[in-house]
Amino acid sequence: MEKREQQTTHMSGGSGGNISLRPLQLSDVDDFMVWASDPDVARFCRFEPYTSRDDALAYIAGTVLPHPYFQAICLDGRPVGQVSVTRNEARMEACRGELGYALASGYWGRGIATEAVRMAVAEVFGERPEMERVEAVVDGENKASQRVLEKAGFAREGVLRRYQVLKGRTRDVVVFSRLSTDE
Numbered sequence: 001m002e003k004r005e006q007q008t009t010h011m012s013g014g015s016g017g018n019i020s021l022r023p024l025q026l027s028d029v030d031d032f033m034v035w036a037s038d039p040d041v042a043r044f045c046r047f048e049p050y051t052s053r054d055d056a057l058a059y060i061a062g063t064v065l066p067h068p069y070f071q072a073i074c075l076d077g078r079p080v081g082q083v084s085v086t087r088n089e090a091r092m093e094a095c096r097g098e099l100g101y102a103l104a105s106g107y108w109g110r111g112i113a114t115e116a117v118r119m120a121v122a123e124v125f126g127e128r129p130e131m132e133r134v135e136a137v138v139d140g141e142n143k144a145s146q147r148v149l150e151k152a153g154f155a156r157e158g159v160l161r162r163y164q165v166l167k168g169r170t171r172d173v174v175v176f177s178r179l180s181t182d183e
Helices: 024-034 051-064 111-129 143-149
Strands: 007-010 016-023 070-075 078-087 096-103 133-139 157-165 167-178
Touching: 016 111, 024 051, 024 070, 024 096, 024 167, 051 167, 070 096, 070 111, 078 111, 078 143, 111 133, 133 143, 133 157
Parallel strands: 096 133
Antiparallel strands: 007 016, 016 070, 070 078, 078 096, 133 167, 157 167
16 A cells, blocks of 8 residues: 555544554554553453563564554554554455454543544555455454444454464454445
């Protein structure tokens, strides 16, 4: 995708500030560590909590920077989380991408993740006309993330039982999707 402008949405009420998305940068490592080192945030994520700033820098340099859509979720310009959409590379699956996001626990319950997901999906659909579907695969026990997706306009498609191993345990997941044609 081309270099993108920072998106900003003013949120009144719960979030208490302006929510924006922009590329996560190496200089954001200390803010990244706030959520990436928190066991509550990492509980349902594929990663273990980061314990080393150097490991976080290596992850940002090696994974985040080359990623075509990996954004910092910012509140009043400061990163408080991340959102990404990963396009499937297989030709038959190129019409869809997988959404991922994480938010520092101090900002949970304020509508920030919901708005960031809305913004990211709108941006991806606008920039990638071949992408017709964005999906999210959420741990069956992660009710808060399921609510984020529902409030962001995603459709709950169903439960895949014993679908993935996460942190040594086989887990059920719930699949959500949003189509480029959804209102």
